[in-house]
Amino acid sequence: MTTVADELVKFQDLGVRYGALQALHGLTGGLARGATGLLGPNGAGKTSLLKVLLGFVTPDSGSLLAFGLDPRLEPLEVRRRIGYMPEGDCHLPGLSATSYVAFAGELSGLPRAEAVSRAHEVLYLVGLEEARYRPVDGYSTGMKQRAKLAQALVHDPELLLLDEPTNGLDPGARDEMLGLIAEIAGRGRTSVVLCSHLLPDVERVCERVIVLDQGRVATSGSIAELAGLRRVAYDVRVSVQQPGDANSYLTDLRDLGCECVEREEGFRVGLPDGRGPELLFEAARDCGVQVRYLRPATETLEDVFLRAVGRPGLS
Numbered sequence: 001m002t003t004v005a006d007e008l009v010k011f012q013d014l015g016v017r018y019g020a021l022q023a024l025h026g027l028t029g030g031l032a033r034g035a036t037g038l039l040g041p042n043g044a045g046k047t048s049l050l051k052v053l054l055g056f057v058t059p060d061s062g063s064l065l066a067f068g069l070d071p072r073l074e075p076l077e078v079r080r081r082i083g084y085m086p087e088g089d090c091h092l093p094g095l096s097a098t099s100y101v102a103f104a105g106e107l108s109g110l111p112r113a114e115a116v117s118r119a120h121e122v123l124y125l126v127g128l129e130e131a132r133y134r135p136v137d138g139y140s141t142g143m144k145q146r147a148k149l150a151q152a153l154v155h156d157p158e159l160l161l162l163d164e165p166t167n168g169l170d171p172g173a174r175d176e177m178l179g180l181i182a183e184i185a186g187r188g189r190t191s192v193v194l195c196s197h198l199l200p201d202v203e204r205v206c207e208r209v210i211v212l213d214q215g216r217v218a219t220s221g222s223i224a225e226l227a228g229l230r231r232v233a234y235d236v237r238v239s240v241q242q243p244g245d246a247n248s249y250l251t252d253l254r255d256l257g258c259e260c261v262e263r264e265e266g267f268r269v270g271l272p273d274g275r276g277p278e279l280l281f282e283a284a285r286d287c288g289v290q291v292r293y294l295r296p297a298t299e300t301l302e303d304v305f306l307r308a309v310g311r312p313g314l315s
Contacts (some may be wrong), residue, residue: 006032008159008191013062016048023048025215031193035185037202038195040212046195050161054079080109083157085148087164091136097123098132101151108155122150142173163195181205199302213309234277237266237293249287
């Protein structure tokens with residue numbers, strides 16, 4: 001269980017509005033030491049929360065404290081202790097990776113010589129040592145993402161914010177990036193917040209999650225705890241005598257408390273607590289359809305999160 005002493009960031013009744021758009025609605029919670037996943041669909045409020053934390057956006061209501069400091073009053077001190085890897089490109093045209101990362105270090109308060117030394121160290125850490133003198137403009141997408149990670153690490157931050165770090169990466173580069181993040185988190189010196197809409201990425205490197213939806217906390221807790229919320233599901237195919245029989249079958253299952261999703265072949269059905277596959281056969285008999293295929297399919301954590309944000313759907 002996370003204690004108050006474990007929390008690096010605490011927010012209470014946080015509200016952010018952009019014109020007519022309410023981005024955050026009374027957000028309350030905290031970011032603990034270690035590795036935390038910040039999940040949610042596009043527009044859920046993830047990036048808005050990060051911008052308030054960094055002092056880029058002033059909340060309309062509520063409060064946020066980072067390391068016991070208010071980013072509205074001491075933004076530079078807060079940012080000195082945070083490394084930020086934004087979703088979009090942020091390199092400076094014409095600069096080599098070494099110059100780019102060293103400049104980020106100076107912006108964070110490092111003396112010039114120390115910033116250059118640290119730039120070489122972190123570029124080696126992220127696997128860009130052989131390309132460190134090349135302009136970042138000519139880098140591949142995967143290399144640019146590594147350079148962004150390096151500039152976020154150059155000043156040895158206490159908290160590392162990663163906004164969609166695997167965005168645009170092919171499977172191999174994505175795996176390598178997640179391996180780097182897991183290595184950084186595993187060292188214990190730097191806490192990590194991984195902001196993503198990709199649950200497998202978060203599940204690989206994080207211990208806890210906060211799920212946002214429409215500017216509110218939909219659910220939060222350790223991944224181990226949330227894993228206990230998984231429901232048993234079955235892949236089902238049926239044969240019917242009349243075209244509408246399959247729809248009647250699904251309607252009856254939903255009335256019995258099941259969650260049903262149509263798939264390319266058949267359905268995936270999540271059973272209510274305490275019920276077994278006999279329910280599928282009983283409903284089939286009552287509707288005059290025949291079950292031709294049945295296979296257990298345990299829900300994923302993604303299904304749990306989809307339910308938390310009001311979008312039931314079995315993967």
